[in-house]
Amino acid sequence: MSSEVPKTVLISGASIAGPALAFWLNRYGFAPTIVERAPALRDGGQAIDVLGTGTEVIRKMGLLGRVHEHSTGKRGTSYVDAAGKPRANISSEVFNGVGAGGDCEIQRGDLARVLYEATRDDVGYLFGDSITSLTEDENGVHVTFARAESRSFDLVIGADGVHSNTRKLVFGPEADFLRHMGYYISIYTTPNLLELDHWELDYNLPGKIAGSYSARGNTEAKAIFAFESAQLDYDYRDIEQQKRIVADTFADAGWAVPRLLEHLDDAEDFYFDAMTQIRMDTWSKGRIALVGDAGYCAAPLSGQGANLSLVGAYLLAGELAAAGGDHTVAFARYRQELLPLVEACQTFAEGVGKWYAPPTNSMIWWRDVNVRLLPYLPWRGLIGGAPQKVARTIPAKDYRAYETAPARKP
Numbered sequence: 546m547s548s549e550v551p552k553t554v555l556i557s558g559a560s561i562a563g564p565a566l567a568f569w570l571n572r573y574g575f576a577p578t579i580v581e582r583a584p585a586l587r588d589g590g591q592a593i594d595v596l597g598t599g600t601e602v603i604r605k606m607g608l609l610g611r612v613h614e615h616s617t618g619k620r621g622t623s624y625v626d627a628a629g630k631p632r633a634n635i636s637s638e639v640f641n642g643v644g645a646g647g648d649c650e651i652q653r654g655d656l657a658r659v660l661y662e663a664t665r666d667d668v669g670y671l672f673g674d675s676i677t678s679l680t681e682d683e684n685g686v687h688v689t690f691a692r693a694e695s696r697s698f699d700l701v702i703g704a705d706g707v708h709s710n711t712r713k714l715v716f717g718p719e720a721d722f723l724r725h726m727g728y729y730i731s732i733y734t735t736p737n738l739l740e741l742d743h744w745e746l747d748y749n750l751p752g753k754i755a756g757s758y759s760a761r762g763n764t765e766a767k768a769i770f771a772f773e774s775a776q777l778d779y780d781y782r783d784i785e786q787q788k789r790i791v792a793d794t795f796a797d798a799g800w801a802v803p804r805l806l807e808h809l810d811d812a813e814d815f816y817f818d819a820m821t822q823i824r825m826d827t828w829s830k831g832r833i834a835l836v837g838d839a840g841y842c843a844a845p846l847s848g849q850g851a852n853l854s855l856v857g858a859y860l861l862a863g864e865l866a867a868a869g870g871d872h873t874v875a876f877a878r879y880r881q882e883l884l885p886l887v888e889a890c891q892t893f894a895e896g897v898g899k900w901y902a903p904p905t906n907s908m909i910w911w912r913d914v915n916v917r918l919l920p921y922l923p924w925r926g927l928i929g930g931a932p933q934k935v936a937r938t939i940p941a942k943d944y945r946a947y948e949t950a951p952a953r954k955p
């Protein structure tokens with residue numbers, strides 16, 4: 546950068562995109578600080594795929610070995626009937642290419658912890674706090690917090706997810722940018738009730754799916770529920786209300802659903818949300834920008850959320866470094882470079898719900914037939930390799946020329 550004084554950057558959100566962005570900003574000589582509403586790092590969430598260019602970004606960070614240490618190691622998935630009998634089996638490699646080229650599946654919370662541990666010595670973290678106002682002038686952005694004293698930063702980046710507080714403060718109501726995909730999803734930790742060995746079992750009813758997959762060396766499991774629905778009227782911060790929605794929706798389901806629901810009330814990492822996309826004409830306004838789900842969520846149906854966060858953070862930091870900290874240039878280039886991947890991921894999510902939670906029994910049967918036949922089809926690479934192809938829509942640009950000594954922890 547042209548200035549000898551590191552530019553200060555406040556990042557809201559300590560999940561994937563926020564710490565990844567802080568990692569690269571620190572590498573390029575900026576001084577990032579992360580504010581996170583939660584009182585500590587959040588361990589919950591589903592298993593996510595690190596694929597394609599996302600894998601390349603992790604490799605450039607020198608963290609690929611750490612990510613693989615926490616890989617789920619899931620070997621595949623079985624679709625079962627009400628008695629638990631497999632109707633169709635598919636390996637993870639055939640399904641989405643995980644296992645090739647360094648790609649892997651990892652729990653969201655585990656990836657967040659890897660990124661946190663890689664940044665905590667060089668990045669300031671403010672847990673248990675949130676932004677209450679943002680006021681921009683020619684010198685920077687004045688930020689007030691719920692708890693900490695107000696401060697000014699050169700730039701502010703919202704990496705605070707689909708319900709981004711930063712986006713609401715700067716760009717307007719969430720409803721202006723949210724596109725409901727027609728499904729809801731819930732995930733929480735349970736004991737390994739079904740004694741799964743690096744495997745997932747899924748049970749379908751029309752428009753619904755309930756499943757369980759082993760996690761963390763088979764020492765625990767994740768219960769996963771998803772269902773088709775128009776938009777529901779509920780408070781996304783009311784956990785008890787959300788648990789009732791899941792329990793009521795699957796109250797009459799068979800298979801192992803009653804056993805999984807027995808652990809719903811005690812789940813400390815319970816997650817529930819609509820499968821939605823965030824679509825915006827711009828991801829920046831003045832000195833403030835968005836990264837990851839806050840600006841361009843593609844919905845869990847895409848399977849590309851981690852990649853969008855990792856690649857988006859990498860490009861945003863890289864373009865800021867290439868522009869010498871000039872946000873007016875960097876933010877425009879960031880969108881230009883990333884937009885093809887965003888559009889590919891959001892398009893890929895279209896129609897996936899009909900495969901994941903088919904709306905009729907006949908479509909469930911047809912899906913299972915296709916799963917059984919997939920390993921033997923000549924075009925299996927086109928289907929199983931589709932997530933890989935989407936994840937490689939754009940390359941990881943080379944920004945090594947802009948690396949400097951790490952900035953001091955603010």
